[in-house]
Amino acid sequence: MSFSKNRNRSCASWPKPAVSQSTVQMIQLRYFASLRESLGIGAEQIELPDGVHDLAGLTRWLAERGEPWANALADKRLHIAINQEIVKADAGVTDGDEIAWFPPVTGG
Amino acid sequence: MIRVQTEDFDPGRELEQLRYRNKGQAGAMVSFTGLVRDLNAGDTVTQMTLEHYPGMTEKALARIELEANDRWELTASIIVHRVGPLHPDDNIVFVAAASRHRQQAFRACEFMIDALKSRAPFWKKETLPDRTRWVEPESS
Numbered sequence: 001m002s003f004s005k006n007r008n009r010s011c012a013s014w015p016k017p018a019v020s021q022s023t024v025q026m027i028q029l030r031y032f033a034s035l036r037e038s039l040g041i042g043a044e045q046i047e048l049p050d051g052v053h054d055l056a057g058l059t060r061w062l063a064e065r066g067e068p069w070a071n072a073l074a075d076k077r078l079h080i081a082i083n084q085e086i087v088k089a090d091a092g093v094t095d096g097d098e099i100a101w102f103p104p105v106t107g108g
Numbered sequence: 109m110i111r112v113q114t115e116d117f118d119p120g121r122e123l124e125q126l127r128y129r130n131k132g133q134a135g136a137m138v139s140f141t142g143l144v145r146d147l148n149a150g151d152t153v154t155q156m157t158l159e160h161y162p163g164m165t166e167k168a169l170a171r172i173e174l175e176a177n178d179r180w181e182l183t184a185s186i187i188v189h190r191v192g193p194l195h196p197d198d199n200i201v202f203v204a205a206a207s208r209h210r211q212q213a214f215r216a217c218e219f220m221i222d223a224l225k226s227r228a229p230f231w232k233k234e235t236l237p238d239r240t241r242w243v244e245p246e247s248s
Contacts, residue, residue, distance in 0.1 A: 033231035084164035104245040107230025
């Protein structure tokens with residue numbers, strides 16, 4: 001089950017903008033635990049990069065930032081969640097998504 | 109019922125509340141309380157810090173509790189997990205299940221703590237006398 005915060009929102013009552021313009025598509029990225037420390041950042045909001053439609057593309061785009069991104073995100077043990085649901089590595093990414101990377105969990 | 113909190117909890121009080129929620133229908137209550145150990149992998153642990161993913165953690169716990177209630181006939185259940193800095197002998201987690209019969213309560217309680225350990229987004233970081241380290245997951 002996955003959902004997007006924006007997908008179900010009714011736009012019927014919203015006033016139309018006077019001038020038609022392409023809206024900026026934003027996604028929220030989150031990093032936890034040892035990954036957060038490796039990257040030195042816990043969360044960021046970015047524009048959905050042109051041509052990025054899935055996790056593979058997004059991860060490639062982030063890796064192109066160089067280190068520590070390329071190395072940290074190459075860790076095969078990382079889990080990825082979109083909108084707080086665990087997803088597979090080939091999941092799609094769309095406007096408004098919250099995407100989180102984190103190492104295996106150790107609660108309890 | 110699920111709760112994620114920084115403050116301590118009282119396992120005895122949690123059980124009393126679970127007992128009250130049964131409305132007299134339960135014949136058994138089984139609980140698990142997880143504590144901070146003072147030793148891990150041969151090293152002295154002075155502090156344990158629990159990080160979590162606010163929002164997703166609550167969803168994961170609620171789903172685990174729902175699955176337990178689908179699989180076993182429970183009269184009441186609860187999962188409580190602490191986050192933030194903890195110290196040896198502190199409570200970390202409390203899981204309890206009540207049912208008409210003990211087998212259902214035992215199995216549901218074990219399922220919930222096992223599922224929590226493998227699925228709920230919590231991460232433990234240990235403070236040792238000379239350094240810190242992230243706890244590695246138990247081999248599954």
